[in-house]
Amino acid sequence: MFRLSHVVKTYDGTRALDDVTLDIAPGQTTVLIGPSGCGKSTLLRLLVGLIRPDSGRIEFDGRPLDARSLPAVRRRLGYVIQEGGLFPHLTARENITLMARHLRWPASRIATRVYELAALTRFPDEGFDRYPGELSGGQNQRVSLMRALMLDPQVLLLDEPLGALDPMIRFDLQEDLQRIFESLGKTVVLVTHDLAEAGFLGHNLVLLRKGHVVQHGDVRELMEAEADEFVGRFVQAQRSFRSGLDSEP
Amino acid sequence: MRARLAFVALAAAACMAAAGCSFKGDRDAVVVVGSKSFTESVILGEALRALVADAGITARHQRALGGTRLVFNALASGEIDAYVEYTGTLTHEIFAAAAPADEHALRDALEASGIVLAGKVGFQNNYALGMPAARAASLGIGHVSDLAAHPDLVLRFGNEFMERADGWPGLRDFYDLPQRDVRGVEHDLAYRALAAGDAEVTDLYTTDAEILYYDLRTLADDRGFFPRYDAVLLHRADLESRVPGATGALRRLLGAIEETDMTALNAAVKLEGRSEREVAARFLGDRLGVTAPGEAEGRATRLLRYTREHLLLVGVSLLAAILVAVPLGILAARLPRLGQALLGVVGIGQTIPALALLVVMVPLFGIGAGPALVALFIYALLPIVRNTHAGITHIPTPLLESAVALGLPPAARLRHVELPLALPTILAGVKTAAVINVGGATLGALVGAGGYGQPILAGIRLDDVGLLLEGAVPSALMAIAAQWLFERIERAVTPRGIRARAAD
Numbered sequence: 001m002f003r004l005s006h007v008v009k010t011y012d013g014t015r016a017l018d019d020v021t022l023d024i025a026p027g028q029t030t031v032l033i034g035p036s037g038c039g040k041s042t043l044l045r046l047l048v049g050l051i052r053p054d055s056g057r058i059e060f061d062g063r064p065l066d067a068r069s070l071p072a073v074r075r076r077l078g079y080v081i082q083e084g085g086l087f088p089h090l091t092a093r094e095n096i097t098l099m100a101r102h103l104r105w106p107a108s109r110i111a112t113r114v115y116e117l118a119a120l121t122r123f124p125d126e127g128f129d130r131y132p133g134e135l136s137g138g139q140n141q142r143v144s145l146m147r148a149l150m151l152d153p154q155v156l157l158l159d160e161p162l163g164a165l166d167p168m169i170r171f172d173l174q175e176d177l178q179r180i181f182e183s184l185g186k187t188v189v190l191v192t193h194d195l196a197e198a199g200f201l202g203h204n205l206v207l208l209r210k211g212h213v214v215q216h217g218d219v220r221e222l223m224e225a226e227a228d229e230f231v232g233r234f235v236q237a238q239r240s241f242r243s244g245l246d247s248e249p
Numbered sequence: 250m251r252a253r254l255a256f257v258a259l260a261a262a263a264c265m266a267a268a269g270c271s272f273k274g275d276r277d278a279v280v281v282v283g284s285k286s287f288t289e290s291v292i293l294g295e296a297l298r299a300l301v302a303d304a305g306i307t308a309r310h311q312r313a314l315g316g317t318r319l320v321f322n323a324l325a326s327g328e329i330d331a332y333v334e335y336t337g338t339l340t341h342e343i344f345a346a347a348a349p350a351d352e353h354a355l356r357d358a359l360e361a362s363g364i365v366l367a368g369k370v371g372f373q374n375n376y377a378l379g380m381p382a383a384r385a386a387s388l389g390i391g392h393v394s395d396l397a398a399h400p401d402l403v404l405r406f407g408n409e410f411m412e413r414a415d416g417w418p419g420l421r422d423f424y425d426l427p428q429r430d431v432r433g434v435e436h437d438l439a440y441r442a443l444a445a446g447d448a449e450v451t452d453l454y455t456t457d458a459e460i461l462y463y464d465l466r467t468l469a470d471d472r473g474f475f476p477r478y479d480a481v482l483l484h485r486a487d488l489e490s491r492v493p494g495a496t497g498a499l500r501r502l503l504g505a506i507e508e509t510d511m512t513a514l515n516a517a518v519k520l521e522g523r524s525e526r527e528v529a530a531r532f533l534g535d536r537l538g539v540t541a542p543g544e545a546e547g548r549a550t551r552l553l554r555y556t557r558e559h560l561l562l563v564g565v566s567l568l569a570a571i572l573v574a575v576p577l578g579i580l581a582a583r584l585p586r587l588g589q590a591l592l593g594v595v596g597i598g599q600t601i602p603a604l605a606l607l608v609v610m611v612p613l614f615g616i617g618a619g620p621a622l623v624a625l626f627i628y629a630l631l632p633i634v635r636n637t638h639a640g641i642t643h644i645p646t647p648l649l650e651s652a653v654a655l656g657l658p659p660a661a662r663l664r665h666v667e668l669p670l671a672l673p674t675i676l677a678g679v680k681t682a683a684v685i686n687v688g689g690a691t692l693g694a695l696v697g698a699g700g701y702g703q704p705i706l707a708g709i710r711l712d713d714v715g716l717l718l719e720g721a722v723p724s725a726l727m728a729i730a731a732q733w734l735f736e737r738i739e740r741a742v743t744p745r746g747i748r749a750r751a752a753d
Contacts, residue, residue, distance in 0.1 A: 045650075048654050049653075049654075050650050050653060050654060071656065071658070074653075074654065074655070074656035075656045077654070079651070079654035079655070081647055081650070081651065082647075083647060085647040085648055085650065085651030086651070087648060087651070087652075087665075087666055087670070087746075088648075088670070088746045088747050089669045089670055089744040089746045089747045090744070090746065091746070098655065098657070098665060099655045099656060099657065102657060102661050102665070131744070131745055131746030132746060133746055134746075147655070
C-alpha cells in the first residue's frame with residue numbers, strides 16, 4: 001500500500017529518519033515500534049503527508065505521494081493521534097461528521113454511517129452530543145476512531161492511540177481495536193512503544209532505532225531472530241511482552 | 250388577520266388625512282421659514298424662526314430643504330414664507346438668463362415672482378484670499394493688493410478656484426499679481442499646507458469656520474474683484490397681509506450679522522458641535538435681547554443627541570476596524586514574517602497620541618465626524634489584529650494537524666476550526682477596542698465630531714463641572730456597557746466545549 005525508498009527526514013540537524021526503505025502491505029496491520037525518538041512517529045506523519053521527506057520517495061497505491069496527489073489521498077486515509085486531536089468546540093457527532101458535511105453528504109447517508117460506526121466502536125448514543133471535554137479519554141479515542149473511519153478510508157493510521165489512557169481502559173480498547181481491525185480488513189499502520197500491544201494488534205512489526213529500520217517481520221520472527229543486540233535489549237525491556245505473547249492464540 | 254390589517258391601514262390613512270387638513274387649516278397663522286442644506290443657511294433659518302416666535306407669532310423652520318433652486322421655488326410657490334439668500338446666487342443662478350445688472354433690476358425680477366428683497370443681513374459670503382494671521386501680520390499684508398509686493402509667496406488654491414475665470418486667473422490679471430509658485434490642490438490639503446507652513450495663501454469663503462480653526466486673516470478685496478454675495482432676506486410679498494407683524498419680526502435680522510459674527514456662528518456649529526438652534530438663539534439673545542421660546546434643547550434631548558453621535562462614532566469605527574483587522578490578523582498568522590511587520594505597523598498607529606492623530610486627520614478629512622472616525626478606526630485596529638493573530642497562532646498543533654489530515658482544504662479549516670477556536674480571543678480584542686474607542690471618541694469633539702466630548706470640552710472651557718460630568722459620566726457608563734455587552738456576546742457565541750475547557 002505504501003512504499004518508501006531511501007527516505008531521509010532531518011530535524012534541526014539530527015536525522016529522524018535515515019535512509020528508510022520499507023513496504024507496507026495492504027490489508028494488514030503494521031506496527032511501527034521502537035524507543036522514544038526512534039523516528040516511528042515521523043514515519044507515520046510522512047505517510048499522512050503532514051511533513052515531506054528531505055529526500056527519497058514515498059508511494060501510495062503505486063503513485064508518488066506529493067502536493068498534487070495529497071488532497072485526494074487524504075480522503076482515503078484515516079488518522080488518529082494520541083490525544084485524539086478532537087476539536088473542542090464541536091460535539092462528538094460534529095467532530096465525526098465534519099468532513100462528510102464539508103463534502104455535502106446527504107443527511108441520511110451521514111446518519112447511517114454514524115450509526116454503523118457507533119455499533120462498531122461500541123460508543124453510547126448519549127455521548128454523541130457531548131463535547132470532547134465532557135467525555136472520558138477512552139470515549140474520546142472512540143470518537144477519534146469514528147472520525148477517522150467516517151469516509152470509510154482504505155488505510156487507517158494511528159499514532160499512539162492508546163498512549164494517554166490508564167491501563168484498564170487501555171486493555172478494553174486494545175481488545176476493541178483488534179476486533180475492529182479484524183472486521184474491517186483495512187490496511188492499518190499503528191505507532192506504539194509497547195511491544196505487548198504491538199504483538200497483540202499487529203501482523204507485521206517494524207522495529208526502529210535512531211531513524212533506521214532494525215528489523216521487519218512478524219512477532220515470532222522478531223522474538224526468535226533478535227537480529228542484533230539492540231533488539232534483544234528492547235525485547236527484554238518490555239516486561240509485559242511475555243504475557244502479551246501468551247495471549248496470542 | 251387580514252381584516253385587522255386593513256382596518257389598521259384605514260385608520261392610519263384617516264389619521265394622516267386629518268393631520269393634513271389641520272396642517273392646511275393652521276397654515277394661515279403660521280410663518281414657515283426655510284433654509285438650504287448647509288450650516289450657515291440653517292443657522293440663519295433658526296434665527297428667523299426665533300425672531301418671529303419672539304413676536305408672539307407661531308413659527309416653523311423647514312430645515313435644510315435642499316439646494317438653491319428647490320428652496321427658492323418653495324418660496325415662490327408659498328410652501329415657505331421667508332429665507333436668507335445671497336445676491337450673487339440670485340443673479341448668477343436663479344436669474345442667470347435675465348442677468349439683472351444691479352440691485353434694482355434684481356428687486357424687480359423678484360417682485361415679478363411675488364417675492365420681496367427686504368434688505369441685507371449684514372455679512373457677505375464671498376470668495377476671498379486668506380493667510381495665516383501671524384504670517385500676514387509679519388509681512389504687513391491686509392489687502393489683496395498688498396500681495397503684489399511679495400512675489401515669492403507660496404499660493405495653494407482649491408482646484409475649482411484655480412480654474413474658474415472668476416477665480417485665480419481673473420484675480421491675477423485684475424491685481425497684476427506676480428506670484429509664480431501657485432498650484433491647485435484639494436482644498437482641505439491647501440488648509441493643511443497653510444497650517445504646516447508649506448503655503449501662505451489660499452482661497453476661502455469669507456464666513457468659513459476654518460478661518461477660526463486655522464487662525465487665518467481674510468485679505469480685503471480692496472479693488473472689488475470678487476462678485477458680491479451679500480446675504481439678503483427674502484420673503485413673500487403677501488406675508489404681511491396674511492400674518493401681520495411677521496415681516497417686522499423678520500426684518501430685525503437686517504444688518505445684525507457681521508462677517509466675523511457669521512464665521513463665529515459657523516464655527517460654533519462645525520467645530521464645537523453645538524446645534525444650529527442653540528447657536529442662533531444665543532446670538533440673538535446677546536445682540537437683540539431675544540429670548541425665543543424653546544431656544545435650547547432640554548438636558549434629555551441633548552444627552553440623547555450626544556449618545557447618538559457617540560454611538561455612531563464608536564459603532565462605525567469599530568465595525569470598519571473589525572472588517573479590516575480580522576482579515577489582517579489572519580494574514581499575519583498565515584505569513585509569520587509579514588505578520589511581524591504588520592503587527593509592528595499597526596502597533597505604531599497605536600502609539601501616535603490621539604490628539605496628534607486627530608490634527609493630522611483634519612486636513613485630510615475636513616472637520617466633523619470624518620477625522621474622528623478615521624482616528625478611532627486606526628486605534629481599534631491593533632487590539633483586534635493582535636488578538637486575531639494570537640487566537641489563531643495559539644491553536645494547539647495537534648488540532649491543526651487533525652484538520653489537515655482529515656482533508657479539509659485551507660478555507661474550510663479556517664471556517665470550521667481556526668476561527669471558531671480563535672473566536673473568544675478575537676472577541677476579547679474587539680471588546681478592548683470598543684472600550685478604548687468609547688473613551689477615545691470623547692476627543693472627537695475637538696474636531697467637531699460631536700458626542701460626549703462636547704459637554705466635556707465645554708465644561709473645561711467654561712470651568713463648569715456640571716457640564717463636564719454631563720459628558721464624562723455617560724461616557725464612562727457607555728464604556729462599562731460596552732464591556733458588559735461584549736462579555737455577553739462572548740458567552741453567547743462560545744460553544745460549550747471551549748467554555749468547559751476555559752473553566753478548568
